[in-house]
Amino acid sequence: MRSFRVALVGLSPVAARRPDNTFFGRAINSHAAAYAVHPNCEVVAVCDIRRDMVTAFRSTWADTWPTIAGYNDFRDLLSDGVPDIVSVCTPDNAHAHIVEDAASAGVAGILCEKPLATDLADADRMIAACEAHGTALVVHHNRxxxxxxxxxxxxxxxxxxxxxxxxxxxxxxxxxxxxxxxxxxxxxxxxxxxxxxxxxxxxxxxxxxxxxxxxxxxxxxxxxxxxxxxxxxxxxxxxxxxxxxxxxxxxxxxxxxxxxxxxxxxxxxxxxxxxxxxxxxxxxxxxGGGVTAAVSEVVRLLLYGGESISSPRAARHxxxxxxxxxxxxxxxxxxxxx
Ligand SMILES: NC(=O)c1ccc[n+]([C@@H]2O[C@H](COP(=O)([O-])OP(=O)(O)OC[C@H]3O[C@@H](n4cnc5c(N)ncnc54)[C@H](O)[C@@H]3O)[C@@H](O)[C@H]2O)c1
Known part of the structure; x- marks a missing residue:
């Protein structure tokens, strides 16, 4: 089975939270937790402008991914090796440059948190970059x-x-x-x-x-x-x-x-x-719902192609x-x- 190397950018709880190890606390409610249960995905690198967030992520997930590389600048992450999938979990007005850089570097699939952007010029540049480089972009509008x-x-x-x-x-x-x-x-x-x-x-x-x-x-x-x-x-x-x-x-x-x-x-x-x-x-x-389904959607697009149920065009609208x-x-x- 094909496997995908994943990077997470922005490491607050929506990206990094680890479900409690109790029966009722095991709902998957972060990007990392969703990748951890996906058979085709392995998180290989993470990035946050705050060093403490990178350190905390690596220690929280050390038993699952012992060799994650950590970065404070996304461009450094890309220059050390282009992942197959990137999750963009930076603040609402800081998605655009990450998506553009990822698409231009050749990342195949991106799961971007909502809203897609906070102005249309950013949204249009993100969509143009993904279309130009054949990158599958899925926007995590939860419902x-x-x-x-x-x-x-x-x-x-x-x-x-x-x-x-x-x-x-x-x-x-x-x-x-x-x-x-x-x-x-x-x-x-x-x-x-x-x-x-x-x-x-x-x-x-x-x-x-x-x-x-x-x-x-x-x-x-x-x-x-x-x-x-x-x-x-x-x-x-x-x-x-x-x-x-x-x-x-x-x-x-x-x-x-x-x-x-x-x-x-x-x-x-x-x-x-x-x-x-x-x-x-x-x-x-x-x-099968929530962020787990969103991660599966990115993998499905990479394996089989097609249009996302949560496409960047829908998110732009x-x-x-x-x-x-x-x-x-x-x-x-x-x-x-x-
Ligand atoms: N879908 C959901 O249910 C859900 C829930 C919560 C948040 N979100 C979304 O997730 C995103 C993050 O939200 P948040 O409140 O956790 O944001 P936040 O302001 O806490 O920032 C997230 C992290 O990104 C880091 N960061 C900021 N700029 C960066 C950059 N250029 N490169 C690398 N790291 C950078 C910050 O240091 C921080 O650790 C937002 O788009 C938000 O709307 C979605």
């Missing part, structure tokens, strides 16, 4: 890799709730930040609608009136960027409402309304209501919508045509 959302999308495609008319998302959490986490929800609305957005209305949390473009810190401080509300119109006529609000706890749900029924979706299950009554949809066992929300706010909440 595209969770089974329940595929179950609901399949149900929509099969017409089980008639014609899709309306979507909504309630996104409440202390870090209901538009780019950092709202990107996940907007991307999921696009995934479910199955059509591009043509019209965007947006309103930002008070206090962020100066946000005519992304002005965040890469997604670190929860108050470095606004929460937002938006109304989207898709080319197929479906409309969607997104409501991001700051709360103490965390609640995320999606409502999916069709001419013959509706579905309320949370990350682990969905409730379907039609004329026939209500039923709970529980997806297939969970161990999501970014375009986030930026249109800013633009709508700047224009006094006028709708923006895409």
């Amino acid at each position: 595209r890799f969770l089974p329940v959302y595929h179950r609901v999308r399949d149900l929509l495609l099969a017409g089980e709730i008639g014609r899709l008319q309306r979507l909504s998302c309630y996104h409440a959490e202390p870090r209901a930040m538009l780019f950092r986490n709202g990107t996940q929800m907007v991307d999921t609305l696009c995934f479910l609608a199955g059509s591009p957005v043509v019209d965007v209305w947006g309103r930002l949390e008070p206090g962020y009136e100066h946000w005519d473009r992304y002005r965040g810190d890469g997604g670190h401080d929860a108050h470095s960027e606004p929460s937002a509300a938006a109304r989207l119109t898709f080319a197929n006529g479906v409309t969607a409402a997104y409501e991001g609000v700051r709360t103490r706890g965390r609640v995320v749900w999606f409502d999916v309304g069709g001419t013959e029924g509706s579905v309320r979706v949370q990350d682990r299950y969905a409730e379907l209501t039609t004329q026939a009554g209500s039923s709970v949809l529980v997806p297939e066992p969970y161990d 999501t970014l375009e919508i986030l930026l249109a929300i800013l633009e709508s706010h700047r224009r006094g909440n006028q709708p923006v045509r895409l």
